[in-house]
């Protein structure tokens with residue numbers, strides 16, 4: 001009878017916590033450079049920023065200090081991953097093993113969505129041609145946004161499973177993977 005119902009806000013936040021983000025999100029602005037404190041390290045007077053932080057936001061200062069102390073190792077990891085990633089991509093292209101197209105929906109503004117298509121070039125489809133085709137097919141904006149990525153200004157994800165194989169018979173619908181909704 002005395003059971004307390006959980007805080008509804010806290011429950012909702014539990015559904016989608018992102019790694020490394022502490023909820024609720026509070027942006028702390030630096031009193032020295034007036035930027036959000038995450039950006040202080042790019043400010044030339046970072047030492048002054050840190051002094052301000054130490055005085056005014058001691059807990060944040062401790063966190064920054066901790067990140068700096070462990071930072072070097074992380075940077076090395078990142079560099080290594082980048083190198084590794086590039087190497088892997090080259091191998092994939094040579095062997096042409098990963099013929100796979102992905103489609104996903106990403107939010108755009110509060111109510112609209114865009115559709116992200118990747119992997120078309122694994123079927124030797126010209127991205128510019130494809131982007132133009134999507135644009136006229138769906139009567140909306142469409143542009144090449146990456147090495148193998150097209151963003152269509154509208155939620156047309158489900159239609160693509162019919163439209164792509166219709167336009168490019170080499171591509172069976174089975175090659176198209178639905179990644180669902182992206183969080184950005």
Ligand SMILES: [Zn+2]
Pocket residue numbers: 030031032033034035037039040043049050
């Ligand atoms: Zn600062």
